[in-house]
Amino acid sequence: MAKPARKVVITCAVTGSVHTPTMSPHLPVTPDEIAAEAVAAAEAGASILHLHARDPKDGRPTADPDVFMQFLPRIKQATDAVINISTGGSSLMTLDERLAASIQAEPEMCSLNMGSMNFGLFPMLDRPREWKHDWEPKLVEATRSTIFKNTFADIEDILVRLGKGFGTRFEFECYDVGHLYSLAHFRDRKLVEPPFFIQFVLGILGGIGADPDNLTHMKRIADGLFGEDYRFSVLAAGRAQMPLITMAATMGGNVRVGLEDSLYDGSGLARSNADQVRRIRGILEALSLDVATPAEAREMLSLKGGDRVAF
Secondary structure (H helix, E strand, O other): OOOOOOOEOEEEEOOOOOOOHHHOOOOOOOHHHHHHHHHHHHHHOOOEEEEOEEOOOOOOEEOOHHHHOOOHHHHHHHOOOEEEEOOOOOOOOOHHHHHHHHHHHOOOEEEEEOOOEEOEOHHHHHOOOOOOOOHHHHHHHHOOOOEEOOOHHHHHHHHHHHHHHHOOEEEEEEOOHHHHHHHHHHHHOOOOOOOEEEEEEEOOEOEOOOOHHHHHHHHHHHHHHHOOOEEEEEEEOHHHHHHHHHHHHHOOOEEEEOOOOOOEEOOEEOOOHHHHHHHHHHHHHHOOOOEOOHHHHHHHHOOOOHHHOOO
16 A cells, blocks of 8 residues: 655646646746746645746747756746656657756656557637637647557656666656556566656546546555555546545545646636645645645655756
């Protein structure tokens, strides 16, 4: 069984590559906006900041290391939070493009999707919108006919280049039960070592659904595969975010919020990432649970420390 979190780690996923500027005026796009939102989320209680980059001209996802470097050092200088760089990018990027920023930055932590999958965002097109940019509906529609590619060879490449190469550890993003078995495969080959930080991702079309039974099922399988060698966190897409991450916390897990995962906060659009952090922090404290500091998160997850990154 996973070790219960003595203190709960709050991860904040600040911007992502799922939502587009038309969907929310509060989605951070420019390096200035991403830096400001990340720092505010950390000040509100997030100990891990999960970061993507966007083209500052029109908000489309980008893997350009030069854009990342416009906000990574600023966030590091302003907060002690763990900086976690996405290796996911978007389904339209090559593996080398997706890894470019992490290879340059040598971060403490990166996300790692544990398999190739359908990643369907196209139902978002069902809602009538006046799109700000031509690329937005095209990117969303592209998810109907493309897959997010992370083969076993891709995953091994990431583990060797980032994990073995720089001492980077991973947020293992598991969108379905099979991804847990894939992680166990790499554990058995000694390409990864505990403690494993496993993010159960619920509610993406193409992955496991966002409901309580699936959360308990994912945890039961992970308990059988990893015993006490892992800690889990939960990410639930859209309006399922707060109910399921609250459930995760009561089960001994950690939580992830942020505008990458949900644009909503209660009955309307979330005005900031920090608002979501404050909301879940209030829920955790009402449940008599303590929120982990960045130093405590580093100890829990055996991270190398912010002094050993390259930015």
